[in-house]
Amino acid sequence: MKTPSAIEACKYRKSARNLLLENVKNHPYLSNCDNSVYTHLKGKRFYLPAYIPYIGPDYFSHFPKIICYAINQNLSPHVSWTNDWIDEWSKDFEYALDRLNLASKKNRPIPIKPYVEGFISLVALIANYCWVKSFGGELPNSIDDIISVTNFIKFSTDQDASSSSIPNFWWKECGDKYVKEEIKVLKPDIIIAFGQKTYKELQSIIENRKNSYYPKLIGCRFPARIASNKGRPLTKEEQAIWRNQVSPLICRIRQTNPSTYHKCKIENYCGYYVDAFRMIKTEFENLAIE
Numbered sequence: 001m002k003t004p005s006a007i008e009a010c011k012y013r014k015s016a017r018n019l020l021l022e023n024v025k026n027h028p029y030l031s032n033c034d035n036s037v038y039t040h041l042k043g044k045r046f047y048l049p050a051y052i053p054y055i056g057p058d059y060f061s062h063f064p065k066i067i068c069y070a071i072n073q074n075l076s077p078h079v080s081w082t083n084d085w086i087d088e089w090s091k092d093f094e095y096a097l098d099r100l101n102l103a104s105k106k107n108r109p110i111p112i113k114p115y116v117e118g119f120i121s122l123v124a125l126i127a128n129y130c131w132v133k134s135f136g137g138e139l140p141n142s143i144d145d146i147i148s149v150t151n152f153i154k155f156s157t158d159q160d161a162s163s164s165s166i167p168n169f170w171w172k173e174c175g176d177k178y179v180k181e182e183i184k185v186l187k188p189d190i191i192i193a194f195g196q197k198t199y200k201e202l203q204s205i206i207e208n209r210k211n212s213y214y215p216k217l218i219g220c221r222f223p224a225r226i227a228s229n230k231g232r233p234l235t236k237e238e239q240a241i242w243r244n245q246v247s248p249l250i251c252r253i254r255q256t257n258p259s260t261y262h263k264c265k266i267e268n269y270c271g272y273y274v275d276a277f278r279m280i281k282t283e284f285e286n287l288a289i290e
Contacts, residue, residue, distance in 0.1 A: 009061035016060075016185050017101065020052035024097050027177040030155060030170060048073075048089055050174075053150035053182055054100035054110050062146035064131050064189035067182070068120050069202060071195040071222075072153035072166055074113050104144065114222060115149050118253055118266040120194060123220055124149075125249040126277050127190055134284040144254045148186055152198045154178060175201050183215070190216045218283060220276055232271035246273050 004012060028049035059065060089096040100110050109116040121143045128139060128146075140146040153174050157165040183191070183205065191206075193199040199219035206217055234242060250266060266273070 003063060004061050006061060009058065012060040013055055013057065016055060017052065017098070019185050020182065021097055023181045024050045024052055024178065028097070030173050032169075048155070049093065049096050050154035050178055051097050051099050051150075052101070053148045053186070054104060054112075055148045055186070056143075056145045058140065058145045059148055059186070062140060063137055064128070065148070065187065066124055066127060066146070066190045066192065067148040067150070067186055067188040068115070068124055068192045069150060069152045069179070069194065069198050070112055070114055070120060071151060071198050073151050073156045100150065110144070110149065112149055112151060114194065118250070119222060119269075120149060120192075121147070121253045122246070122249060122266055122273055123192060123194075123276050123280075125252055126246065126273065127192060127218065127280050129245070129249060130277070130281045130284045131190070133281075134288045139249075140252060142254045143252055148188065150182065152179060152193075152201060171197065171201055175205055180205055183209075187213070188215045190218065192218045192220060194220050194222055196221065216283070216287065218280060234270055234274065238271070238274045241274050241277055242270050246270075246277055 029047060053067065056062075089099055095102055100112065104110050112120070114120050124147050125139070125143050128137075128143075131137060132139060153166055153170055155170065155174075157167075179202070191202055193202045196219070199217070202217055206214060
């Protein structure tokens, strides 16, 4: 497969951002936003709009192209960073639509909490590492350079940021309005879905596509929701995997200034990443055999 030149990749990225921005401008909100997070501007409710994925500057020049889907936007009144982000995004509608990319451009954390904490970014690096071992290629200097990442659900409920509070119709609408278009435009080789519901929805979208393009779909749970992974003692074999294959990848996660939004928890969940490594390694080894 021919790798695009740096100039071509830059053009592809600009075109992709424009197409995705046009899509969210045409569909900025759900059909019913009553339960969604909002703020007040000039005495009226202002609902935060949907937004496009973060797209790394080298996404289109790197192989494989990987997009990660977290579950939902984590904004609600009880979350510490909510007021700062809502205040900033509500003052600039264009910024709100492209807030993931513009935050990175300002050298701030990409505002998807499990990504900056390392959960998503390290799994994406593991996937890239296992791909390289099975099919060749190179690891990126920074995962931010080559990744695309977003939430499947582009909104938060106003009372509870947890995924359990998401109305079922939000899954359907976000899939139809945003996720289908994201996959069409970004053409990922690998999609990593975090959360069982996210995986099932993406699986349905991929299976119902009307062409022959089928990206590899990988499903992962969030480590924070698997209590047995925290502090789980590793076997000698697992310690070797962590020490020799997983831990060295951490240096490829971009470090931003510490804040309430960026508290790295990677080493609390070594068992989770070892399990992810084994699962993804097996997936790609089986793919190589097919």
